[in-house]
Amino acid sequence: MTLSLSTPDFLIERNRDRCINCQVCVRQCANEAHIWDEEEQRVKSDDALCVDCQRCVTLCPTHALTIRKYPLEFRENANWSANAIKAIYKQAESGGILLTGMGNDQPYPIFWDHLLLNASQVTNPSIDPLREPMELKTFLGRKPEKLMVQDGKLVEEMPPQLELEVPIMFSAMSYGSISLNAIKSLAAAAEKTGIMYNTGEGGLHKDLYKYGKNTIVQVASGRFGVHPQYLEAGAAIEIKIGQGAKPGIGGHLPGEKVGLEVSQTRMIPEGTDAISPAPHHDIYSIEDLRQLIYSLKEATQYRKPVGVKIAAVHNIAAIASGIARAGADIIAIDGFRGGTGAAPLRTRDNVGLPIELALAAVDSRLREEGIRNQVSLVIGGSIRNSADIVKAIALGADAVYIGTAALISLGCHLCQKCNTGKCNWGIATQNPLLVKRLNPEIGAERAANLISAWEHEIKELLGGMGINAIESLRGNRLMLRGIGLSDRELSILGVMSAGE
Amino acid sequence: MLREGQVRIPSGCAISGIMNKRGEVFSGQDIIKSIALMHDRSNGLGGGFAAYGIYPDFPEHYAFHLYYEEQAAKEKTEQRLNSLFHVAESGKIPTRRVGSIHQAPLAWRYFVRPKPESLLEDESEDELVVRTVMHINSQIKGAFVVSSGKNMGAFKGVGFPEDMGEYFRLEEYKGNIWLAHGRFPTNTPGWWGGAHPFTLLDWSIVHNGEISSYGANKRYLEMFGYRLTMQTDTEAITYAFDLLVRKHNVPLDIAIATLAAPFWRDIERMDPERQKLFKTVRAVYGSLLLNGPFSIILGSNQGIVALNDRLKLRSLVAASQGDFLYVASEESAIREICPSPERVWAPRGGEPVIGLFEEGGNLV
Numbered sequence: 001m002t003l004s005l006s007t008p009d010f011l012i013e014r015n016r017d018r019c020i021n022c023q024v025c026v027r028q029c030a031n032e033a034h035i036w037d038e039e040e041q042r043v044k045s046d047d048a049l050c051v052d053c054q055r056c057v058t059l060c061p062t063h064a065l066t067i068r069k070y071p072l073e074f075r076e077n078a079n080w081s082a083n084a085i086k087a088i089y090k091q092a093e094s095g096g097i098l099l100t101g102m103g104n105d106q107p108y109p110i111f112w113d114h115l116l117l118n119a120s121q122v123t124n125p126s127i128d129p130l131r132e133p134m135e136l137k138t139f140l141g142r143k144p145e146k147l148m149v150q151d152g153k154l155v156e157e158m159p160p161q162l163e164l165e166v167p168i169m170f171s172a173m174s175y176g177s178i179s180l181n182a183i184k185s186l187a188a189a190a191e192k193t194g195i196m197y198n199t200g201e202g203g204l205h206k207d208l209y210k211y212g213k214n215t216i217v218q219v220a221s222g223r224f225g226v227h228p229q230y231l232e233a234g235a236a237i238e239i240k241i242g243q244g245a246k247p248g249i250g251g252h253l254p255g256e257k258v259g260l261e262v263s264q265t266r267m268i269p270e271g272t273d274a275i276s277p278a279p280h281h282d283i284y285s286i287e288d289l290r291q292l293i294y295s296l297k298e299a300t301q302y303r304k305p306v307g308v309k310i311a312a313v314h315n316i317a318a319i320a321s322g323i324a325r326a327g328a329d330i331i332a333i334d335g336f337r338g339g340t341g342a343a344p345l346r347t348r349d350n351v352g353l354p355i356e357l358a359l360a361a362v363d364s365r366l367r368e369e370g371i372r373n374q375v376s377l378v379i380g381g382s383i384r385n386s387a388d389i390v391k392a393i394a395l396g397a398d399a400v401y402i403g404t405a406a407l408i409s410l411g412c413h414l415c416q417k418c419n420t421g422k423c424n425w426g427i428a429t430q431n432p433l434l435v436k437r438l439n440p441e442i443g444a445e446r447a448a449n450l451i452s453a454w455e456h457e458i459k460e461l462l463g464g465m466g467i468n469a470i471e472s473l474r475g476n477r478l479m480l481r482g483i484g485l486s487d488r489e490l491s492i493l494g495v496m497s498a499g500e
Numbered sequence: 501m502l503r504e505g506q507v508r509i510p511s512g513c514a515i516s517g518i519m520n521k522r523g524e525v526f527s528g529q530d531i532i533k534s535i536a537l538m539h540d541r542s543n544g545l546g547g548g549f550a551a552y553g554i555y556p557d558f559p560e561h562y563a564f565h566l567y568y569e570e571q572a573a574k575e576k577t578e579q580r581l582n583s584l585f586h587v588a589e590s591g592k593i594p595t596r597r598v599g600s601i602h603q604a605p606l607a608w609r610y611f612v613r614p615k616p617e618s619l620l621e622d623e624s625e626d627e628l629v630v631r632t633v634m635h636i637n638s639q640i641k642g643a644f645v646v647s648s649g650k651n652m653g654a655f656k657g658v659g660f661p662e663d664m665g666e667y668f669r670l671e672e673y674k675g676n677i678w679l680a681h682g683r684f685p686t687n688t689p690g691w692w693g694g695a696h697p698f699t700l701l702d703w704s705i706v707h708n709g710e711i712s713s714y715g716a717n718k719r720y721l722e723m724f725g726y727r728l729t730m731q732t733d734t735e736a737i738t739y740a741f742d743l744l745v746r747k748h749n750v751p752l753d754i755a756i757a758t759l760a761a762p763f764w765r766d767i768e769r770m771d772p773e774r775q776k777l778f779k780t781v782r783a784v785y786g787s788l789l790l791n792g793p794f795s796i797i798l799g800s801n802q803g804i805v806a807l808n809d810r811l812k813l814r815s816l817v818a819a820s821q822g823d824f825l826y827v828a829s830e831e832s833a834i835r836e837i838c839p840s841p842e843r844v845w846a847p848r849g850g851e852p853v854i855g856l857f858e859e860g861g862n863l864v
Contacts, residue, residue, distance in 0.1 A: 123510035123686060124710035124792045125813055132811055133763045139783040146748040147784050153773065158780045370723045373784075394715075465712055466793075468811065469761070471786030472713030478508070479715060 005089040008047035008070045012056075018064035019043060025056035025065060030422040030434055053415035055424035087345070098345035101418030101428065103245055103337045103382055103404060106349050111356035111489070112388045116498055118479045120466035127468050129459035135469040136458060138167040138399050140236070140376040141305040142329040159329065160305050162216075162236050164399060165194030166455045167470060168389065170447075171334075171380045171401030172218050172240065172309065174202025176253045176262045176274065177341030177418070178407070179435040182427045185410055185443025187211040192444065193451040198401070201240060201251065201276055203265040204230050216307070219296065221250055222276035224266040228299065236330065237296050238307040239289070241280070244338030244355070244381040246347045247311030251276035257421055257430045290326040297327075305329035305376075312336060312358035312381065313351075317365035324366060324375040332401060333358055335381020339404040341428055342419035355381035356395065360493045363396025363475060372396075372475075386457035395493065396475040409450040410443045503690025508731040512684040513696075513708035514541035514661075516828040517797040518837070519677040519804050523857045524823065525553050528670030530837045531678035536662035537836040538829060542682030544600070546695040547664040548656020550704035550799050551675035555651045561588055561611035562629050562701075565646035565653050566636075567692050568606040573642030580640070584632060585612035593655070598667045601659050605692050607646075607668075609653065626701055626746065633700065637693075637729050644693035649702030651801065656681070656695035658688075664695075676857070679799045681706035698734040700742055702801045707734040708829055709794030709814050720787035737796055740788050752805070752854070758785040760810045760850035797827055803856035812849030819844040825855040 012033060021042050025034040033049035034056060036042075050067060057065045074082050087098055120126040127134070141161035148155035170186045177200065184207065190197040191214045198216040199208075203225015208215070217234035219226050231237055242248065253262075253274035263270040283289050289308065296306050307330030308323045310316075320331050335355025340348065359379045366372040379392055380401030389400050408414065411425040418428035426438030458470075467473055481498040482490045490497055516534040520526060528551060535547070555563055564581065568574040581587060593607040614625045623631075633645045647654035652675075655668040661682040665671070681696040689695065697704045710733065711717070717736045718728050724747070726739045737759070744755040758781055767778045782789070793813030798805045806827040808816045819826040819834045819841035826834040831844060847853050 120712065120792075123512065124712060127811070133765060135764055137764055137782075139786075143784045147750060147754070147781065149751055149754050149777070152751075152753075152777070154777050154780055157776075158783060161783060367719055367723050372723060466710075467712045467791045469786075469789055469791060471782070472716050472789050472791035474716055474787065475719045476713060476715035477719075479712075 004093060006048070006086065006093070007072050008050065010050040010052045011047050011068045011070045012045040012050050013066040013068060014043070014045060015064045015066075018062040020062055020064075022061060024059050024061060028055050028059050028424060030424050030429075030431065051415045051417045052413075053417070053424050054413045099342055099419045100345045100348060100416055101340060101342055101420075102414055102416045103339040104349050105416065108354065111354055111485075111493065112384070112391055114483050114485050115356075115391045115493070115495065116481045116483055117387070117390060117394070117461060117465065118481070119464040124466045126466050127463040129456075129463045132463075132468060134459040134463060136166050136455060138164040138470060140164065140330050140378065140398055142375060143373045145373060160303055162196060162305060162330075164196065166451055166458070167393060167399035168451055168454065169195050169216070169378065169399060169401050170197035170406045171338075171403035172198035172200035172216075172238065173341070173403060173407075174200030174253075175205055175265055176202045176257055176430070178428050179426055179430060179438060180205055180207070180261065181435050181438040181440045181443065182407070182410055183208065184440035185438065185447055186406060187214065188440065188444035189447035189451065190214040192448040193455075195451060196235065198238060199234070201225075202262070203267065204233055205261065205265045209233050218309075219292075220276055221278070221280045222274060224268065224274055224276070227267070231296065231300050234304065236305045236307060237300065238309050238330070238332065239292055239296070240309045241283070241289075242309070242311035242313075242334070243340060244311045244334030244336050244352055245340035246343040247313050247336075247352045248278060249344065249347050250278040252342065254421075259430055262430060286322045286326055289323065293327045307332055307378070309334060311338075312353040312355055314353065316353060316358045317361040320362040321365050321369055321371070324371050328375055330376045330378060331362070332378040332380065333362060334401070335379065337382035338380055339407070340418070355379050357489075357492055359392060359397055360395050364494055367475075386454040387461065389454065390458055390461045390473065391480060393470065393473050394476050394479045396477075398474065405450070406447055409447045410438060501688075501690060504694030504732070505730050508714070509685045509687055509689060509694075510710045511546070511686065512541065513706075514538035514682040514829045514833070515680065515706040515708050515795060515797055516833050517677070517679045517706070517799070517804055517806065517826070519825050519855050520823050521803075521825060521855060521858055522823045523553065523676045525674035525676050528665060528673050528675065528678060531680045532662050532665035532670060534828060534833045534837050535665075535680035535682050537833045538682060539660065539662070541684060541829060542660055543684045544660050545658055545685045545688055546656070546681070546683030547659055547661025548654060548681050548695045548697050549661070549665060549668075549670060550647070550652065550654045550679040550697045550699060550706070551670070551673055551677070552652040552702075552799060552801060553676035554653055554673045555611070558588065558611040559651045561613055562648055562650055563653050564610040564612060564648050565593065565655070566608045566610070567644045567646055568608065569642035569691070573640055574606065574608065576640045577636055577643045580632065580636065581610055581612060584618040584628065585614055587612050594669055594672075595667050596669055598663050600663045601657065601667045604657060604667070629701060634727055638727050646693070647699040647704065649699065649704070649801070652702050652704070652799075654697050654699045654704055656697065657692040658695060677799050677804055679704060679706045679797050679804070694730065694732075696732070696734050697799075698730065698732065698738050700738050701746075703738050703741055704799040705734050705738045705741075705796055707737060707794055707796040709733065709796075709809065710792060711736070711790050711794055712792035713790055716787050717790065733794065737790065737794075740790075741798060744785070744788070754781060756805065756807060756852045757781055758788050759790045760807055761789050762850065763810065795829065803854065805855075806847065806853040808847060808849050808851070810850035817844065817846050818853045825853075827853055
């Protein structure tokens with residue numbers, strides 16, 4: 001074996017005055033960065049194994065630990081960053097594709113942070129959500145162009161809808177990519193707060209059927225865990241075409257994560273790799289997609305909305321318009337900052353579009369085509385807080401998906417190592433010892449707290465704008481102003497500049 | 501400086517409306533007195549009136565009121581009108597000199613009937629008129645259609661409403677519905693077309709408020725072919741009524757429940773049938789919900805509807821006396837012309853005041 005040129009990414013600093021050698025860090029670190037030295041009778045660390053997940057720092061009873069960026073200073077070079085050099089060392093050793101977890105972490109512009117919200121002053125009153133009703137109820141699904149009412153009664157019923165108390169849903173994360181306890185947390189939180197969670201392509205574990213009315217069941221290219229009861233179990237069905245973190249790429253759950261329960265849920269042999277092909281092999285065109293949409297509608301007697309999830313790519317507006325015309329009731333668009341359990345690094349960091357631009361382009365196009373009512377728009381791909389949600393809805397979204405934020409509420413520290421299966425927080429792992437670190441009841445409470453905290457904040461922001469129902473914000477781009485954006489960006493976003 | 505239509509101007513206002521339910525006509529004197537009492541609610545940058553039943557000689561003709569800022573606009577407009585319509589009569593709208601009124605455009609009116617050959621396939625006469633109005637307002641520079649309904653007309657401009665009434669000699673007209681508007685725009689609208697009421701066919705709307713849902717309402721209406729050239733709430737509300745009631749044949753009570761929707765907490769208390777109806781209304785027409793403060797009076801050849809936003813963030817008072825129904829921003833504006841009405845009430849938020857003519861009294 002040749003000498004490895006890889007150096008640590010992080011430095012573990014242990015304050016020896018504080019450390020009591022209790023070995024909590026040793027027991028907590030699945031990466032084995034902390035070691036108990038029997039001979040010296042004290043805890044040691046191996047920096048090279050640390051992923052900076054902050055588990056040991058958080059649990060150390062004496063606050064003896066600090067994790068820092070490793071002070072490795074390559075010779076200054078504006079072109080060759082440390083990351084660029086290290087990636088080459090790794091690939092020279094392995095000959096493989098670089099893998100990573102979570103969303104794009106590169107410093108691309110974040111358009112949410114270039115949009116400012118409006119508030120009422122004098123000419124119309126702001127509304128106090130503590131005194132007046134403030135309504136966030138949201139319906140997702142196809143709406144008829146017009147309503148037929150005769151003798152005070154509806155002539156025709158509305159097509160099936162998802163009814164959300166808050167315009168937020170937990171985005172697709174499969175059983176396999178995350179733990180059962182993580183999914184249970186999200187499912188219970190969704191039930192508690194009147195929203196939806198999404199199975200991803202992991203099938204539906206038998207313990208989760210009871211959350212059916214808060215479940216969106218996904219049908220993806222591997223068709224794992226898809227059967228009639230599964231389709232019937234959820235409130236809606238989502239066909240997954242793509243994911244923001246890895247547009248154009250399929251999925252790969254390595255065999256070591258496919259234990260008995262995952263194997264039963266996905267309906268594949270234990271220990272085998274679960275490979276989702278890049279395309280659906282029955283969808284090579286838009287008319288093929290229409291057939292799958294209607295197959296699923298037929299299979300569920302047109303009682304459930306059928307959505308299609310796509311990654312934001314260059315021609316997103318035309319693609320979304322095609323999906324609406326193909327019969328989808330909901331279009332979910334995932335921006336390039338969306339998270340993932342595992343993705344090729346170069347794909348994650350270089351493919352796709354910011355969700356803000358994709359959303360604005362799609363909403364504008366669907367309106368120009370006069371088909372915006374026919375379909376609901378859900379967006380995801382790094383919604384970080386309630387203000388991002390308010391901005392997304394003002395740009396034209398009906399609701400948002402949150403994935404990364406939801407996992408952070410469960411304890412994720414964004415170390416970007418989901419692919420390794422060694423998640424110390426019990427989220428992105430199938431190791432039973434790690435999984436049990438996440439108590440699903442506490443997880444559900446934390447995730448539900450996040451939703452209700454954001455609900456309160458959305459109401460405050462709406463009230464400030466003099467709006468008391470979320471539908472009056474939807475597509476209301478007059479409530480937004482751009483700051484520090486080019487004319488071109490402003491025109492794509494369809495917003496005026498601050499000061500205008 | 502940008503003028504109204506190029507920029508969105510927030511405004512406060514006074515509104516007043518009078519109707520005689522038996523359809524008997526009365527002079528414009530009363531409405532001028534009523535709106536004049538609320539002088540301080542406007543600031544001289546906009547005033548106007550809509551009157552119904554004023555053209556008994558041409559009850560079946562569309563009465564086009566036009567403002568021209570230049571001669572060329574008049575020629576182009578007349579060319580358009582002559583090609584699509586039979587013009588029965590046309591002439592200058594009579595005015596008198598009023599000291600405070602300046603820079604008035606040329607005001608002209610035409611009584612027209614569509615030529616059958618002008619209609620596109622499946623197009624009704626109303627739709628031809630709407631198409632013509634949209635064309636003139638967006639394509640002919642210096643021309644503006646003030647109103648286009650049958651047996652009705654709008655008179656408006658930059659000035660206090662009482663001065664505008666004097667300018668247009670409204671005391672000489674007799675109508676069965678009169679609506680008035682005095683405006684307090686935050687900045688100058690720059691032209692007479694920007695004043696209110698706003699009209700389309702025989703719809704006219706006077707409105708007080710600043711709706712915060714305007715951006716959502718506008719983008720929704722645009723999907724149905726409306727061009728919102730004025731950037732005003734009144735324009736959006738007029739088109740919303742037009743879309744719901746005329747194009748989608750939605751009953752009036754449902755149209756009202758769309759614009760000032762009941763709260764979810766109230767819907768939850770309804771019986772299952774109504775619950776389903778209102779849930780569907782809100783899900784389907786959510787983008788037409790008017791949010792933020794407003795009080796409006798909607799006029800048509802069938803009657804009037806007055807409506808507050810669902811929180812009642814703007815004042816609106818109603819009164820009745822004999823065959824007369826009064827609605828105004830302030831009670832004093834009613835008592836000024838009807839000192840002791842039989843009934844005076846403040847309608848609740850979202851609860852309409854509906855006044856229909858006793859004959860042919862269906863607003864739809």
